[in-house]
Amino acid sequence: MYYSKKSAEPTPEEQTSIWSCLSDGCECWMRDNFSFDSNPNCPICGSEMLADSRMLPVLKK
Numbered sequence: 001m002y003y004s005k006k007s008a009e010p011t012p013e014e015q016t017s018i019w020s021c022l023s024d025g026c027e028c029w030m031r032d033n034f035s036f037d038s039n040p041n042c043p044i045c046g047s048e049m050l051a052d053s054r055m056l057p058v059l060k061k
Contacts, residue, residue, distance in 0.1 A: 019049040
């Protein structure tokens with residue numbers, strides 16, 4: 001018997017605004033629209049975060 005995997009469609013991506021942690025040892029980041037503050041602190045280490053952008057998969061609301 002022959003089973004073939006269906007080829008998965010590529011996930012659409014878009015340029016997304018994020019916040020990145022400024023601490024050297026921390027790699028935390030979060031999407032801007034998931035933040036409650038206009039200038040949030042890192043939820044992992046508590047240091048400041050910098051506004052940035054990344055190519056991320058589109059999330060459906």
